[in-house]
Amino acid sequence: MTDSALAQAIKDFARQLGFQLAGFTTPESPPHIQTYEHWLQENRHADMSYLARPDAVAKRANPRQILPECQTILVLGVPYSPPDRLPKPGQPHTGRVAAYAWGDDYHDVLPPRLRAIIEFIEQQVGHPVPNRYYTDTGPILERDLAQRAGLGWIGRNTCLISPRHGSYFLLAEILLGLALPVDEPTRTDHCGTCTRCVDACPTHCIRPDRTLDAGRCISYLTIENKGEIPEEFHHHWSDWVFGCDICQVVCPWNIRFAAHQQPDPAFSPRAGVPYPNLIEVCELTPVEFNARFKNSPIRRAKRQGYIRNALAVLGNSSGKQAIKAVKTASQDEDPLIREHAYRALSQLGRSS
Ligand code: B12
Numbered sequence: 001m002t003d004s005a006l007a008q009a010i011k012d013f014a015r016q017l018g019f020q021l022a023g024f025t026t027p028e029s030p031p032h033i034q035t036y037e038h039w040l041q042e043n044r045h046a047d048m049s050y051l052a053r054p055d056a057v058a059k060r061a062n063p064r065q066i067l068p069e070c071q072t073i074l075v076l077g078v079p080y081s082p083p084d085r086l087p088k089p090g091q092p093h094t095g096r097v098a099a100y101a102w103g104d105d106y107h108d109v110l111p112p113r114l115r116a117i118i119e120f121i122e123q124q125v126g127h128p129v130p131n132r133y134y135t136d137t138g139p140i141l142e143r144d145l146a147q148r149a150g151l152g153w154i155g156r157n158t159c160l161i162s163p164r165h166g167s168y169f170l171l172a173e174i175l176l177g178l179a180l181p182v183d184e185p186t187r188t189d190h191c192g193t194c195t196r197c198v199d200a201c202p203t204h205c206i207r208p209d210r211t212l213d214a215g216r217c218i219s220y221l222t223i224e225n226k227g228e229i230p231e232e233f234h235h236h237w238s239d240w241v242f243g244c245d246i247c248q249v250v251c252p253w254n255i256r257f258a259a260h261q262q263p264d265p266a267f268s269p270r271a272g273v274p275y276p277n278l279i280e281v282c283e284l285t286p287v288e289f290n291a292r293f294k295n296s297p298i299r300r301a302k303r304q305g306y307i308r309n310a311l312a313v314l315g316n317s318s319g320k321q322a323i324k325a326v327k328t329a330s331q332d333e334d335p336l337i338r339e340h341a342y343r344a345l346s347q348l349g350r351s352s
């Protein structure tokens with residue numbers, strides 16, 4: 001088999017495993033590593049200190065520090081459910097969860113598939129191939145490498161957007177100690193003069209250099225932030241309790257392709273997850289939380305963060321049911337939950 005035929009066979013195999021996007025790139029330094037370093041210098045990473053660890057930054061700048069034998073990087077994309085395909089129900093006190101988190105956790109779902117691809121490659125070449133694989137958590141600039149592997153361009157909302165699939169997909173990579181022909185980078189910026197995402201972002205955290213002020217992003221505030229949600233944001237985010245999809249929902253490239261998207265079945269919405277009842281959320285015991293969110297990305301917020309987020313939304317609502325749930329939360333054993341319950345009670349008091 002020629003190298004090109006092998007590269008194509010690997011992409012075909014990956015597609016069978018649900019990776020509808022696949023491309024090869026080199027292990028050279030990612031094209032926008034300086035943008036990343038500048039972003040760190042300006043402290044735009046908020047409390048995500050793991051992103052600034054010198055050893056991890058050095059690995060991002062040079063993937064060969066992760067795998068010295070690396071000759072090619074396979075970058076893969078797997079689609080999840082487009083959020084606008086499941087409209088919000090009309091009931092009061094309903095929150096909203098970002099669509100990537102509606103089903104199983106991709107951190108659990110994708111690694112076995114990545115290992116299957118490595119096995120396939122080793123069978124084809126007939127010998128072991130040095131490798132490392134990642135999805136999300138590795139010291140690697142996934143979007144930058146995906147752009148260079150031809151999967152799409154970096155939109156103004158900072159997401160990697162495929163000109164054929166939109167941006168509702170997750171990324172994964174396999175570093176390979178094997179020389180294979182690489183793909184052409186995506187060179188066209190299809191955003192043109194559009195600024196819909198910038199205009200729609202409720203916390204104004206999208207910056208002109210296509211990076212985010214992460215500490216102001218609702219996705220950060222509801223998932224990664226382990227402390228209080230600063231009061232200045234309470235009025236801004238309507239109903240998000242885990243993540244945020246606004247800057248993707250308004251994107252014309254998602255509006256165009258979302259209807260044809262074939263999301264991976266592993267990410268199909270679980271009952272009650274996309275639009276949770278916030279009164280019920282406030283009543284979740286630790287045991288119930290762990291049972292309900294087994295293998296779900298929502299585990300990352302922990303019960304503490306998830307109820308904190310629900311209270312931030314309920315504070316902007318009204319009604320006896322909301323007041324009752326918030327009062328119950330004000331007796332919770334967790335001090336962060338209690339603090340947010342007091343805040344919500346004072347907001348509800350002002351609005352009633
Ligand atoms: C930290 C992080 C976050 C942070 C910060 C996000 C951010 N935009 O910086 C927070 C918690 C806010 C977040 C939110 C989300 N995240 Co996130 N996150 C990450 C993580 C771990 C690191 C990203 C990072 O390094 N950010 C720092 C900035 C500077 O780097 P960057 O975003 O990669 O941007 C590069 C390019 O924009 C490029 N660049 C800048 N200008 C230009 C100009 C041109 C022309 C070009 C070509 C490139 C370019 O330079 C940057 C540095 O290389 C990655 C996984 C990974 N290891 O890469 C996932 C990742 C980016 N997240 C992902 C997802 C799904 C999300 C959410 C959609 C989840 C949600 N619904 O709530 C939101 C989207 C918010 C948004 N608009 O970005 C996916 C994105 C998939 C995609 N299609 O783009 C990733 C790749 C995880 C994965 N494996 O799938 N995330």
Ligand code: SF4
Pocket residue numbers: 157200201202203204205206212216217218219243244245246247248
């Ligand atoms: S995810 Fe939400 S808060 Fe974050 S940049 Fe996009 S619209 Fe703004």
Ligand code: SF4
Pocket residue numbers: 155156157158190191192194195196197198247250251252253
């Ligand atoms: S909404 Fe417009 S500017 Fe933003 S990413 Fe999509 S096409 Fe680009």
